[in-house]
Amino acid sequence: MSTHDYIIVDDDPVNNLICKLVIEKFDPNGKVNVFQQPEKGLEFLKSFVIDDSQAKIVLFLDVNMPTMTGWDFLDEFLKFDESRRNLFEIYILTSAIEDFDPEKIKYPMVKAFLSKPLRKTTLVELNLDFSTF
Amino acid sequence: MDGEEIVGGKGTLQDITEKKVNFEKLAISENRYKSLIQSQTNYFIRIDLEGNLTYCNQRYIDDFGWLYPNHDPIGKNSLIDSLPSQYEKIMALGDKCTRFPFKNFQLEIDKIGKNDTSKATIWDIVYLKNENGSGELQCVGIDISDRVKAEDENKFQANILSKIGQGVVATDAEGKIKYFNAAAEKIYGWKYEEVKDENLVELMFPDLHESDLLEEILEKISFEHTFSSQYHGRKSDGTSFPVQVTMSGIVDQERNLNGVICIFSDITKLKKSENKLRELNKNLTSYTNELVSANKGLEQFSYIVSHNLRAPVANIIGIAExxxxxDIEPIMRDKLISDMLNNVQRVDTVVRDLNDILKVKADYNNSRELVDFQSLTDDVLHMTGSLISEDEMTVDTDFGSFPSMLTSKSYLHSVFYNIILNAIKYKHPDRELFLKISSHSDARFNTLTFLDNGLGIKLGKNKEELFELYKRHHHHIEGKGMGLFMVKTQLDLIGGKINLESEPNQWTKVCIQFPNKITKTE
Structure with missing residues (x-):
């Protein structure tokens, strides 16, 4: 069984630890990459080497971060080639209790808006797609 | 014919002829006289000493004949056609006339008119006394009911003019006062006799007199327009009061302005209530602004709840689960428990911060004192002294031209503290911190400027976010995004505005401005 890649972008280290533990519990073969600074996460996405057998990568993205918000992150992400964009399955993971309706329309590539904390049951419900692209 | 001697019958004939001629002459003359009397629009009657009519002309019969039996006044008492209230004075005058024959007397008599009306008449009466001692009263009268009506109308109008609450003044073409009603006397405190022939505008509307408007107004009203405006009136005691004036011209057919009619009222009360209304409106606006700002506060509160309470709470839930x-390793378990406690701490901090913010607003009591910028700076540097060693920081101040201002000391202290603290916190790691604080005052603003050579900040599109609560702009430095928010909140309360400019890695400049009117030093 091949490993699945997960990326977490959030400036809150505690949330990142929770995510890592929950994902590892959910998917023991999962490989979790944590970025506390969104700029570094973006760099990783940009330089990720794609090979033919690469399965989709699941990205959990926070919104409220000091130097670059989740929306700024997505604006940069939209500048990627389509082939690279298709590589990622993006979820917004936020502690906010707003409904983000305008953003849902503006960023249709976001698969779902999730409320913190990330739970194993949530991951099961997501029915994550790890097909090769 | 005189001097001709004529015999007998001939003479008689002549005599008769002459008589006849004379008689004819007389008849013609009398006919003329009669027709003159009959065609008169005047009444013409004669009354004997019994008071009975011996003659009346057609005009009299037309107007009063109906009051007499058989429509024939002749031989009837002439009092019949007068109102009973008039009997006494008629009889009295009759007596007087008979005592002074051939002397003309005049008398106004109210007679009975048709349809339950009365008819005002005026009579010239003379007693024509015959040689034999008898005589008749000859009376010539005219119907003056139209004149009386017009007089009544005039009296009524004059009465209205004097009774109405608005001042009415009329002038001649030169602006000299020719009419001044009771209300005008009351409003201005002048008596008509005192202002008669005075110039209206000069005396009572000094500001209009001094303006060039008067010509324009006169031009306007000479074309039968009315002109209405508000001026300051001047009372007899010299005091000034607001007055609403409407002017119209008295214009003849050749468009010459023969005078001006001015209607005015004292609008002191109106002005007062207008001012009150304006004040209420102003208050309303300020309440609205307060509400808007309170609403913003609520939005901010929702933001705090969602990001700053919800985040640690989510972490606590996540860790607890x-x-x-x-089957979790003891070392990991210990770390998680420690993280959980940290997050509980975060919740506590946010709750305390919220309390502090609410307290700042609640504590604001408008007490102002003269705050000296240099000693304020010294105080703050003393407090921050432990955060940075002396050789890493130089503070240069220049408050020479504007050393102090009247404001809330505790707020301005907090403003200085937070800005200086930021300069220290965001010091460039590779160089000594240089901070220059200066003050400047001009006609419009009093300005305080803080310039440092620290890390600076990249200002994006959301410059205002700098001053929002819990917005942080640097990763690596501890901070919870309270400082600038507090600065802005406090400046809002003392009427200041804050602006921040920066060049990343070079400098940061914070400017605080107060509109000059509220900060004048004494």
Whole structure:
């Protein structure tokens, strides 16, 4: 069984630890990459080497971060080639209790808006797609 | 014919002829006289000493004949056609006339008119006394009911003019006062006799007199327009009061302005209530602004709740769920418990911060004192002294031209503290911190400027976010995004505005401005 890649972008280290533990519990073969600074996460996405057998990568993205918000992150992400964009399955993971309706329309590539904390049951419900692209 | 001697019958004939001629002459003359009397629009009657009519002309019969039996006044008492209230004075005058024959007397008599009306008449009466001692009263009268009506109308109008509450003044073409009603006397405190022939505008509307408007107004009203405006009136005691004036011209057919009619009222009360209304409106606006700002506060509160309470709470829930799982390594369990406690601490901090913010607003009591910028700076540097060693920081101040201002000392202290603290916190790691604080005052603003050579900040599109609560702009430095928010909140309360400019890695400049009117030093 091949490993699945997960990326977490959030400036809150505690949330990142929770995510890592929950994902590892959910998917023991999962490989979790944590970025506390969104700029570094973006760099990783940009330089990720794609090979033919690469399965989709699941990205959990926070919104409220000091130097670059989740929306700024997505604006940069939209500048990627389509082939690279298709590589990622993006979820917004936020502690906010707003409904983000305008953003849902503006960023249709976001698969779902999730409320913190990330739970194993949530991951099961997501029915994550790890097909090769 | 005189001097001709004529015999007998001939003479008689002549005599008769002459008589006849004379008689004819007389008849013609009398006919003329009669027709003259009959065609008169005047009444013409004669009354004997019994008071009975011996003659009346057609005009009299037309107007009063109906009051007499058989429509024939002749031989009837002439009092019949007068109102009973008039009897006494008629009889009295009759007596007087008979005592002074051939002397003309005049008398106004109210007679009975048709349809339950009365008819005002005026009579010239003379007693024509015959040689034999008898005589008749000859009376010539005219119907003056139209004149009386017009007089009544005039009296009524004059009465209205004097009774109405608005001042009415009329002038001649030169602006000299020719009419001044009771209300005008009351409003201005002048008596008509005192202002008669005075110039209206000069005396009572000094500001209009001094303006060039008067010509324009006169031009306007000479074309039968009315002109209405508000001026300051000047009372007899010299005091000034607001007055609403409407002017119209008295214009003849050749469009010459023969005078001006001015109607005015004292609008002191109106002005007062207008001012009150304006004040209420102003208050309303300020309440609205307060509400808007309160609403913003609520929005901010919602933001705080969502990001700053919800985040640690989510972490606590997440950790709790993980450690509930028994197969977790003890070291990891300890770390999670420690993280959980940290997050509980975060919740506590946010709640305390919220309390502090609410307190700042609640504590604001408008007490102002003269705050000296240099000693304020010294105080703050003393407080921050432990955060940075002396050789890493130089503070240069220049408050020479504007050393102090009247404001809330505790707020301005907090403003200085937070800005200086930021300069220290965001010091460039590779160089000594240089901070220059200066003050400047001009006609419009009093300005305080803080310039440092620290890390600076990249200002994006959301410059205003700098001053929002819990917005942080640097990763690596501890901070919870309270400082600039507090600065802005406090400046809002003392009427200041804050602006921040920066060049990343070079400098940061914070400017605080107060509109000059509220900060004048004494």
């Amino acid at each position: 993980i450690i509930a799982d028994e």
